[in-house]
Amino acid sequence: MERNRAMIVVILLIAEVPAKGHILDVCATCHSNANCDDKSEGSGKVCNCKYGFVGNGRTFCQDKDECQIDANQICGQHTTCQNTYGSYYCTCLAGYSPSNDMAVFIPNDGTHCQDNDECRIAGSCGAGAQCRNLEGSFDCSCQLGYQVHNGVEPFHPPRDKASCKVVDCGQPASVEDTVLLSVTGTTYSSVATFVCDEGFVWRSGDNSSVCGADGLWKGPNMVCEEIRCGPPLTLPHTNLRWDGTSRPGSVVLYECMDGFYQMSGNNISTCLLSGQWGEVSVKCKAKCGPIPLLAQTEVMWHNRSVVIYRCVDGYHSWRGSYASVCGSSGVWLRATLRCIEIKPPVNHLSVLNEKCLHWRAEKYEEDEEVYKVTYIGSRDYERSFHDRGKRCLSSKADQLELCLNLLPVTNYSISISALSSRFTATISTNTSLTVPPAPVVYYREFETPVPTLRLRRSPNTLDPISLYQVFVLPVEEIMMFDCSSPVSSDISIKIKSSTEYITAQIDVGHVRTDMNFTVGDGLYYGGFFNAPLENGRNYYIILRAVSQWKSALKSSCVLWAKVRGTSYVLRVSSLSAAAAIGLVVLVILVGYSFNWFFKRT
Numbered sequence: 001m002e003r004n005r006a007m008i009v010v011i012l013l014i015a016e017v018p019a020k021g022h023i024l025d026v027c028a029t030c031h032s033n034a035n036c037d038d039k040s041e042g043s044g045k046v047c048n049c050k051y052g053f054v055g056n057g058r059t060f061c062q063d064k065d066e067c068q069i070d071a072n073q074i075c076g077q078h079t080t081c082q083n084t085y086g087s088y089y090c091t092c093l094a095g096y097s098p099s100n101d102m103a104v105f106i107p108n109d110g111t112h113c114q115d116n117d118e119c120r121i122a123g124s125c126g127a128g129a130q131c132r133n134l135e136g137s138f139d140c141s142c143q144l145g146y147q148v149h150n151g152v153e154p155f156h157p158p159r160d161k162a163s164c165k166v167v168d169c170g171q172p173a174s175v176e177d178t179v180l181l182s183v184t185g186t187t188y189s190s191v192a193t194f195v196c197d198e199g200f201v202w203r204s205g206d207n208s209s210v211c212g213a214d215g216l217w218k219g220p221n222m223v224c225e226e227i228r229c230g231p232p233l234t235l236p237h238t239n240l241r242w243d244g245t246s247r248p249g250s251v252v253l254y255e256c257m258d259g260f261y262q263m264s265g266n267n268i269s270t271c272l273l274s275g276q277w278g279e280v281s282v283k284c285k286a287k288c289g290p291i292p293l294l295a296q297t298e299v300m301w302h303n304r305s306v307v308i309y310r311c312v313d314g315y316h317s318w319r320g321s322y323a324s325v326c327g328s329s330g331v332w333l334r335a336t337l338r339c340i341e342i343k344p345p346v347n348h349l350s351v352l353n354e355k356c357l358h359w360r361a362e363k364y365e366e367d368e369e370v371y372k373v374t375y376i377g378s379r380d381y382e383r384s385f386h387d388r389g390k391r392c393l394s395s396k397a398d399q400l401e402l403c404l405n406l407l408p409v410t411n412y413s414i415s416i417s418a419l420s421s422r423f424t425a426t427i428s429t430n431t432s433l434t435v436p437p438a439p440v441v442y443y444r445e446f447e448t449p450v451p452t453l454r455l456r457r458s459p460n461t462l463d464p465i466s467l468y469q470v471f472v473l474p475v476e477e478i479m480m481f482d483c484s485s486p487v488s489s490d491i492s493i494k495i496k497s498s499t500e501y502i503t504a505q506i507d508v509g510h511v512r513t514d515m516n517f518t519v520g521d522g523l524y525y526g527g528f529f530n531a532p533l534e535n536g537r538n539y540y541i542i543l544r545a546v547s548q549w550k551s552a553l554k555s556s557c558v559l560w561a562k563v564r565g566t567s568y569v570l571r572v573s574s575l576s577a578a579a580a581i582g583l584v585v586l587v588i589l590v591g592y593s594f595n596w597f598f599k600r601t
Helices: 002-016 577-588
Strands: 034-038 045-049 053-055 061-063 079-084 087-092 096-098 113-115 129-134 137-142 146-149 163-166 178-183 191-196 200-204 208-211 223-226 238-242 251-256 260-264 268-270 283-286 297-302 306-311 315-317 323-326 339-341 346-352 356-361 369-379 382-395 399-403 411-418 423-430 444-446 452-456 467-474 479-482 501-507 514-518 539-549 552-563 570-573
Touching (some): 087 096, 191 200, 251 260, 306 315, 346 423, 356 411, 382 399, 467 479
Parallel strands (some): 444 552, 479 570
Antiparallel strands (some): 034 045, 053 061, 079 087, 096 113, 129 137, 146 163, 191 208, 200 223, 238 251, 251 268, 260 283, 306 323, 346 356, 356 399, 369 411, 411 423, 467 539, 539 552
């Protein structure tokens, strides 16, 4: 065989040698399934079999069977290979589909077979079933409330012919001494409700039955017992009239014993379907006879079992109970009320120094008395204001004093109650206006006739200040300033000095948290003209805080600034020594800030 092949090759080579003087046309000799291509080194032409064929390109080119190679290698996973004349094609196995959605493909463009998700198709498994996708396939199982029919789980519907069928428990079975009240159905999770038969009462257990996933009813486990009320209750001082039966509808009549009477309530009880006797509330009271009498008292109200007393005119109660009660034994439980001659336990009541209460205690025994003091304060000018307080004091003394924390400029009503004697005395008092706190400022000295002063004031300040006034005092040798000079918002009222003057007045309602005030800016503040300061003159600037309530006025002053810086002696006089001393202290404190300030209007 090898020798024959060698001879054929030699013959072919001889045949290819052209006769001397002739040029061979290689392309004319190519096989019909071959292409005539240029040689790679450029020396001529050569015949090559086309794609899908194998051979020498001239005498033969036969079909190449690509599918001889494993289909997984030539077409990819989950495929089959089909050879064609000069080519081949691929298809996907059942349960898979090509990624290019074509029925056949050649994987030279990256096409591959991918798993089909059969569960995306609604109803793949049928009613009551849930689908599970598998590689190249799927299977099914029944949902809760369904059972597999004609097969076992999991199943494949086309292959196994199985399906899911709804669970049906059928009609619920009857239970002893019960009656079926209602049923919602016979399929899974349906509920049947039972009640006890007539003449029976539900004592324990569950009265419902549920259709389970296994097709069986679960429950009920209720226990019904025949209704019996048992012996009726006994009540004090009664005889029962009863026939001895305790079935529903049986009746017991209660009657009071001799020597007693029915004071209130119903006296009939009936055996109910619940197995209990109906409520009976009859009350029998003994007949105690004539009502008892107490010294210095009179009867305010009574019936056959209770007497209420009160003290006669000129006497008041002093401990003890007010009522006599007819006891169950037929004897009166007497009241212990003591009535004594009226003497006010609290008298000579007065208020000293606008805060301390003084009174005299009139006591009938040496026991310690407990006093309760309450006070309520209000202000005519501040409708929303209310001040309330309470104090207690225990003492054996005859003269008593109690000091309270009363607020200024307030109308108070004060009550003192002696608790054991049940006596209350009341007094009213008004607290007066106090001197306002002196405003604390940053003291400064200026070389300009238009100085700007700054004040800071706490936003939470609660003080009695009504307004602020700014005074300008030209420095002229020894000077006198009276802080208690006339205080008024009326600009028609002049201050007594011909040189000092009010340059600004600011209502406290316009004072907020930060304010720069320029002396001599030529504007009006509260009706007062802030006149420019004269060049070359020296001034003191004084700030006065004013409290005003009705006709009462109080004020305090502080040295705020010095203009031009000329050193002169400032002397302060006042209508009262206290006011003068206060101003001196304020001057000493110049330069310390307590966060007070006002706002220009």
